[in-house]
Amino acid sequence: MPAELELGLERRIGKRSAAVIEKHLGITTVGELLNYFPRRYLSRGELTPISEVPLDEEVTLIARVISNSTRAMRARRGSLTDVVISDDAGTGSARAGGGLPGTLKVSFFNGFRAKAELQPGRRAMFSGKVTRYGGSLGLTNPDFLLLDEDPDTPGMDPEKLAAMPIPVYPATAKLTSWSIQKVISTLLDTVELESVGDPLPAEIAAREKFLPVADAYRLIHAPQTPADFQRARDRFRYQEALVLQSALARRRAQLAAEEATARRPAPDGLLPAFDRQLPFTLTAGQAAVGKTLAAELAQDSPMNRLLQGEVGSGKTIVALRAMLQVVDAGGQAALLAPTEVLAAQHYESIRRTLGPLSRDGLLGGFGPDAVQVTLLTGSMPTAARKQAMLDAASGTAGIVIGTHALLSDSVSFYDLGLIVVDEQHRFGVEQRDALRAKASKPPHLLVMTATPIPRTVAMTVFGDLETSVLDELPAGRAPISTHVVGLAEHPGWASRIWSRSREEIDAGHQVYVVCPKIGTDDDGDFTPGEAEPSAADLEDDNGARELASVTGVVDHLRDEPALAGVPVAPLHGRQDPVLKSGTMASFTANETKLLVSTTVIEVGVDVHNATLMVILDADRFGISQLHQLRGRVGRGGLPGTCLLVTSLEPGHPSRRRLDAVAATTDGFELSQEDLKLRREGDILGASQSGGRSTLKLLRVLEHEDIIARARQDAQRIVAADPTLAAQPRLAAAIDEYLNPEKEAFLERG
Ligand code: ADP
Ligand code: MG
Numbered sequence: 001m002p003a004e005l006e007l008g009l010e011r012r013i014g015k016r017s018a019a020v021i022e023k024h025l026g027i028t029t030v031g032e033l034l035n036y037f038p039r040r041y042l043s044r045g046e047l048t049p050i051s052e053v054p055l056d057e058e059v060t061l062i063a064r065v066i067s068n069s070t071r072a073m074r075a076r077r078g079s080l081t082d083v084v085i086s087d088d089a090g091t092g093s094a095r096a097g098g099g100l101p102g103t104l105k106v107s108f109f110n111g112f113r114a115k116a117e118l119q120p121g122r123r124a125m126f127s128g129k130v131t132r133y134g135g136s137l138g139l140t141n142p143d144f145l146l147l148d149e150d151p152d153t154p155g156m157d158p159e160k161l162a163a164m165p166i167p168v169y170p171a172t173a174k175l176t177s178w179s180i181q182k183v184i185s186t187l188l189d190t191v192e193l194e195s196v197g198d199p200l201p202a203e204i205a206a207r208e209k210f211l212p213v214a215d216a217y218r219l220i221h222a223p224q225t226p227a228d229f230q231r232a233r234d235r236f237r238y239q240e241a242l243v244l245q246s247a248l249a250r251r252r253a254q255l256a257a258e259e260a261t262a263r264r265p266a267p268d269g270l271l272p273a274f275d276r277q278l279p280f281t282l283t284a285g286q287a288a289v290g291k292t293l294a295a296e297l298a299q300d301s302p303m304n305r306l307l308q309g310e311v312g313s314g315k316t317i318v319a320l321r322a323m324l325q326v327v328d329a330g331g332q333a334a335l336l337a338p339t340e341v342l343a344a345q346h347y348e349s350i351r352r353t354l355g356p357l358s359r360d361g362l363l364g365g366f367g368p369d370a371v372q373v374t375l376l377t378g379s380m381p382t383a384a385r386k387q388a389m390l391d392a393a394s395g396t397a398g399i400v401i402g403t404h405a406l407l408s409d410s411v412s413f414y415d416l417g418l419i420v421v422d423e424q425h426r427f428g429v430e431q432r433d434a435l436r437a438k439a440s441k442p443p444h445l446l447v448m449t450a451t452p453i454p455r456t457v458a459m460t461v462f463g464d465l466e467t468s469v470l471d472e473l474p475a476g477r478a479p480i481s482t483h484v485v486g487l488a489e490h491p492g493w494a495s496r497i498w499s500r501s502r503e504e505i506d507a508g509h510q511v512y513v514v515c516p517k518i519g520t521d522d523d524g525d526f527t528p529g530e531a532e533p534s535a536a537d538l539e540d541d542n543g544a545r546e547l548a549s550v551t552g553v554v555d556h557l558r559d560e561p562a563l564a565g566v567p568v569a570p571l572h573g574r575q576d577p578v579l580k581s582g583t584m585a586s587f588t589a590n591e592t593k594l595l596v597s598t599t600v601i602e603v604g605v606d607v608h609n610a611t612l613m614v615i616l617d618a619d620r621f622g623i624s625q626l627h628q629l630r631g632r633v634g635r636g637g638l639p640g641t642c643l644l645v646t647s648l649e650p651g652h653p654s655r656r657r658l659d660a661v662a663a664t665t666d667g668f669e670l671s672q673e674d675l676k677l678r679r680e681g682d683i684l685g686a687s688q689s690g691g692r693s694t695l696k697l698l699r700v701l702e703h704e705d706i707i708a709r710a711r712q713d714a715q716r717i718v719a720a721d722p723t724l725a726a727q728p729r730l731a732a733a734i735d736e737y738l739n740p741e742k743e744a745f746l747e748r749g
Contacts, residue, residue: 004195005031005736012190017183024175030191031736033184034217037236037696038167041229042125044147045162047087050102050137053130060127060168060177062147063087063104065118073109081111083118085126104130106139114144123147125166127176143176165223184221193217199733200239204713210235237697239733241710244698247734248463249711249718252304255464257722258442260302261331263417265294269328270357270371271321277355278317285309285470286318292468293322293446297329297418303444306462308452309470310667311631312477315448318470319420320350322446327371327398331417334438335401338423339573340377341600344581346422347375347401349606358399371398378405379577407434416443423450451624452667454675456704459711471668480630480640482662484618484655487647497614497643498562501594505566509611509638510587511594514629516620517549518572518598548616553596563594571597599625601632608636618644619654623674626661675701 007030010018018028027033042048048061063085070081082105089102106126108114118124128142169180193214198205200213211219211231220232265271282290289307296303309315323333335350337343351358351373359370374397376388385405391397395414400406416439436443447465458467485493501511546552554570557563569592571583580600586592588607595601599621613633618626626644634640644658660673700707717727724731 003197004192005029005034009033009187013183013186017186020175021180021183024172025180030187033187034191034196034221035696036169036180036184037220038229039170040168041165041223041226042168043162043226044164044166047089047123049089050087050104051089053104053137055130055132055137057129058127058171058173059130060125060171062123062125062166065120065122065124066103067120068115068118070111070115078110079115081108081115082106083108083114085124104137104139105133106142108141111141117146118144125178127171127178129173145176145178160224163225165226165229167221167223167229181221188218188221197729197732199243199727199729200235201713201717201727201730204238204242205235208235208238210238233697237703238706238710240696240698241703241706242713243730243733244460245463245707245711245714246717246724246730248459249714250722250724250734251464252466253718253722255304255442256301258302260300260442260444261329261415261417262298262300263326263329263331263444264298265325266328269324270369271324271328274321274324274354274357277357280474282317283314283470283472283474285472286314289318289468289470290321293318294325297322297325297444302442303446304465305446306458306465306467307446307448307470308458308467309448310452310473311450311628312473312635313470314474315470316346316349316422317353319422319446319448320353322444323399323418323420324371326417326444329417331415332392332395332397332413333399333418333420334406334413334416335399335420335422336406337401337403339600340379340403340577341571341580341584342422343375343377343401343403344584345606347373350399350401372396373399373401376400376402376405376411377577378403378408411438413438415439418444418446421445421447423448450628451671453671454668454701454704456700456707457671457675459707460700463711476637478634478637478639480634480642480665482630482642482644482665484658484662485643485645486650486655487645488649495560495562497645498557498560500643501612501614502562502566504612504641505593507611508609510590510592510607510609512601512610512613512629512632513553513594513596514601514613514615515548515550515553515596515598516617517547518551518574520546520549520552547620550596550598553616557594557596566594567592568594568596571595571600573598573600599629601629606635607632609638610635611638611640613640613642614645615643616645617647618658619646619648619652621657623657623661623670623677624667626657627665627667627670630661672701 008018009021009028009030012030013021013033021027021033025033025036027036042060042062044062047063050061050063053059053061064087065083066086067084068081070079072078073080085104085106087102106114106118124147125145126139126142127144128139130137130139132138167177167181169177169184171177171180196213196217198213200210204210205212210216213235216232216235218232219228220236223229223232293303293305296305307315307318319335323335326333335343335346337346354371354373357370358373372391374388374391376385376392378385380388388397388400389411392400393412393414400413405411419436419439436445445465447462452469452471453461455467485497487494501513504511550570550572554568557568567586569583569586571580571587575583583592583595587595590609610633613630615621615626615629621629630640630642633642644662646655646658648655657674657677660670660677664670698706717730718724721727724734
């Protein structure tokens with residue numbers, strides 16, 4: 001049966017309208033248009049606060065006309081009509097020219113209709129892009145609709161009319177929100193809503209007292225009162241959460257049903273030997289998570305687990321212990337790191353931590369029971385890389401540590417049993433999957449995040465993984481104090497930073513200096529996928545300010561009296577790998593006292609003697625990046641200090657991030673704050689936000705309880721009915737919801 005929702009639009013709204021909708025919105029079916037929900041609602045009786053209207057986006061707003069004047073244009077033929085509109089929040093005086101709070105200057109070229117209709121006192125809805133000229137806000141050639149003569153509502157009780165919400169649809173420059181509304185109102189008259197099935201299982205709809213699906217469609221598009229659209233939204237929001245969580249639960253069930261090789265602990269293997277030689281006791285969290293992992297690895301279905309933890313909570317040891325269990329059972333483990341520096345660091349520190357339990361590919365020499373740990377990165381000399389590849393393929397290497405070079409086609413494994421992905425935010429799902437494909441049977445998978453992420457984000461973005469959390473730091477971790485150093489208010493502090501560094505070095509400690517750029521004339525060294533400053537942040541000082549760069553700062557420090565005689569070294573991603581690892585070794589050995597680098601040191605780098613971190617132009621970094629960066633100090637029982645240096649004026653929006661980071665060292669709190677300052681699309685990552693929005697009504701931060709409830713429902717439904725055979729409409733909604741691109745996203749996950 002050609003279900004109502006799958007019908008071509010022309011069948012319900014006619015060829016003409018269907019063509020317009022397809023052209024501007026790319027929508028072709030009844031279902032897609034019905035699910036094109038208003039983004040928000042304006043209240044007919046209220047004006048839109050102009051100060052809250054976003055710049056440079058298609059917006060729809062209601063305002064009152066306060067003046068209207070027309071003049072001939074000087075340079076060319078035609079006239080210019082200037083209309084000043086207001087939200088009545090300002091002074092209310094009709095001073096033309098704009099610039100008053102709560103006013104907006106609207107310009108029309110040859111605007112004959114505007115000249116005639118937009119008379120002072122009229123209320124109208126405008127649609128267009130608000131831009132800023134000099135000090136005042138403006139709108140050029142917008143579409144408008146006079147509200148008081150809205151032909152759709154003849155003879156309605158004025159009070160009721162004033163309360164009636166006006167749906168605002170995501171509009172385009174060519175198709176206004178009210179044109180979309182008109183088409184949808186035709187659709188609502190012609191569509192057979194009663195034949196639209198409900199994807200929600202009946203018992204859930206009853207439990208939640210949701211509107212029937214047909215009513216919900218009517219009320220979300222044509223509400224009479226705010227309560228109407230609230231109720232409709234409640235149902236669709238939950239529906240959205242359930243469909244998404246069911247997709248993820250189905251995916252989890254599919255993964256769990258795959259057959260993996262069980263890697264059981266060996267009583268006289270490397271892992272027990274390693275535990276006996278550990279110089280510290282595991283935290284309670286490490287022990288508990290370790291137990292979970294050990295049990296899951298020992299099963300013949302694949303582990304798929306996300307390990308979240310605070311910066312410095314000791315995730316690496318947890319992962320290493322899991323890798324040893326797999327090696328003890330005869331398998332291999334791969335550790336995937338986001339940068340060469342981090343891969344090399346992991347290699348060094350894992351070798352060091354394992355001590356005589358490990359050997360490398362070249363030296364051998366230890367007992368035959370030792371595990372061979374192999375580094376494999378793209379920049380290694382050819383001979384060494386070939387040897388490493390050979391060792392991975394032959395099974396000689398028990399633990400292989402590398403960057404994305406591990407993903408290349410020429411790399412294969414003898415028996416890959418466990419994949420550990422460190423600092424996941426740098427890796428796309430495609431990469432995780434490429435590695436997965438290198439095992440003949442599905443390997444066990446452990447993904448580790450760099451900083452904690454809120455529970456609901458984990459449930460949404462990593463919803464196909466089970467989650468473990470390490471929420472305590474090992475004992476003896478010294479506190480880090482963080483200060484914002486505002487050079488705009490205190491220019492003198494610029495030199496104070498270097499004498500402060502000198503004090504630290506004289507006390508026998510070391511210093512990190514982090515810069516947003518490598519050289520004085522490049523575009524920075526941001527690593528993709530991180531919380532980069534938004535385009536708006538970058539625009540507002542027009543690039544006029546020269547940002548601190550690694551080479552620039554190193555040059556400057558040569559002549560800095562406070563640091564005379566101090567060994568300083570630069571480190572950044574564009575250096576030769578041999579130079580890079582030489583620099584890291586010299587810093588680790590406490591020969592280099594002050595390291596000037598980009599964010600290459602952001603993740604994982606572990607030098608216990610470093611106590612001071614200076615982040616220059618710190619406003620250029622995102623919250624989680626700053627949190628991660630400062631986690632590099634305060635590691636060796638010595639208190640750490642982090643200076644967030646900025647030239648921005650106090651009160652600049654980007655300084656909020658710095659204040660947030662200075663205010664707490666709780667990573668969970670910070671990631672909440674971070675997400676609040678970002679947009680939803682950034683939270684979910686590019687693959688989730690592309691095209692028409694993935695999440696329409698659901699907001700991962702706001703709707704935690706809904707997501708959690710839906711997850712429980714989904715888990716229950718899928719556990720009882722893994723293929724959703726008894727829930728065909730839910731299954732169809734999942735397929736519909738996940739367009740092919742998104743389906744692939746989940747499949748690959
Ligand atoms: P992260 O979770 O940020 O990746 P790491 O795994 O790098 O943290 O651990 C940070 C440091 O803490 C390392 O030097 C590690 O050896 C040390 N460490 C890990 N677990 C413990 C523990 N239980 N007691 C003391 N130190 C620990
Ligand atoms: Mg780490």
